[in-house]
Amino acid sequence: MMTGKRLVVSALVLALVQIGFLGWIIAGRAAILRNGKEVLLKVEPIDPRDLLRGDYVVLGYEISRIPVKMITNIPPGKFSSDDTMIVVRLSKGADAYWQPTTAWFGKAPTPAAAGEVDIVGHVAEGWDLRGDVTTIAPDYGIERFYLPEGEGTAIQNDMRVRPFGIRLALASDGTAQIKALVDGDRTLFEEPLY
Numbered sequence: 001m002m003t004g005k006r007l008v009v010s011a012l013v014l015a016l017v018q019i020g021f022l023g024w025i026i027a028g029r030a031a032i033l034r035n036g037k038e039v040l041l042k043v044e045p046i047d048p049r050d051l052l053r054g055d056y057v058v059l060g061y062e063i064s065r066i067p068v069k070m071i072t073n074i075p076p077g078k079f080s081s082d083d084t085m086i087v088v089r090l091s092k093g094a095d096a097y098w099q100p101t102t103a104w105f106g107k108a109p110t111p112a113a114a115g116e117v118d119i120v121g122h123v124a125e126g127w128d129l130r131g132d133v134t135t136i137a138p139d140y141g142i143e144r145f146y147l148p149e150g151e152g153t154a155i156q157n158d159m160r161v162r163p164f165g166i167r168l169a170l171a172s173d174g175t176a177q178i179k180a181l182v183d184g185d186r187t188l189f190e191e192p193l194y
Contacts, residue, residue, distance in 0.1 A: 030193040032177045036169030037117050039090060040182070042097045043164050055152025056144050057159070057181075059166060063088055063100050063119065064143075065135040071103045074129055081105070081127040086138045087174060091116050097165065120174030142168065142176045147189060158183070 044060035066088060068074070087108045090098040092115060101116070105123070112118045121138030128134050145166065147155060158164070167180040167187075180190040 029177055032171045032175060033169045033179055033191060033193050036171050036177065038179065039098045039117055039119070039168045039170055039176075040096055040165050041168060043159065043166050055149055056146040057152060057156055059143055059145060061142075061166075062097075063090070063121075063140070064137055066100060066103050066138060067132075068129050068134040068136060069132055070100060071105060071129075071136075073104045073106070073109075078129055080129055081123050081125060081136060083125040084123055086121050086123045086136075087118050088121065088138070089116055089118050117170050118174045119168075119170060119176050140176050142166065142178050145178055145181055145189070147181075151189075155181075155188070164188075 041061045041063065043057075044064075066086070071086070082105075084105050085107075086103055086105055088100045088103045089108065089112060091101050093099050098117070108118050119140060121140040123136055123138050127136040129136075155164075162183070165182045166178055167182055169177050169179045171177075178191055181188045
């Protein structure tokens with residue numbers, strides 16, 4: 001049986017561990033936003049509402065559909081994907097948006113060159129890897145952007161008329177965080193560091 005003093009000390013230690021863990025998560029995200037390489041991706045809207053968290057836009061990107069023929073390390077005779085990581089190399093296009101150039105399951109064999117960056121995503125098991133026109137859909141963790149209440153539907157409708165972009169911050173390990181939603185050259189909403 002614990003005495004009152006031991007119980008208080010144990011509760012304080014547990015609270016400090018929990019606060020430290022939450023601080024570590026927040027600081028990691030903030031470090032990517034503050035120090036990560038900026039990349040601009042063209043977005044495609046999907047759906048604007050979450051009952052628990054408010055308005056948001058579900059975003060699709062050119063990198064949301066990777067042609068199987070772009071993945072360079074598929075072993076011969078491999079017909080479907082495993083539950084694995086994918087690295088997609090991006091290069092900046094003439095329109096300032098970044099596009100995929102090549103991809104690998106697992107890790108990239110070489111570091112990205114100047115003017116290139118790697119973004120890391122996740123591929124679920126079971127994607128068909130046969131055929132020249134087949135695509136897979138990685139998840140990068142940047143598919144939702146939350147907006148102030150009442151803004152989602154209007155922005156969703158505008159996205160169907162003109163192109164919008166997402167400014168990302170990429171960590172050196174390829175982890176992505178959304179920095180801002182942009183309409184042309186105008187920043188509409190920017191993510192706070194904390």
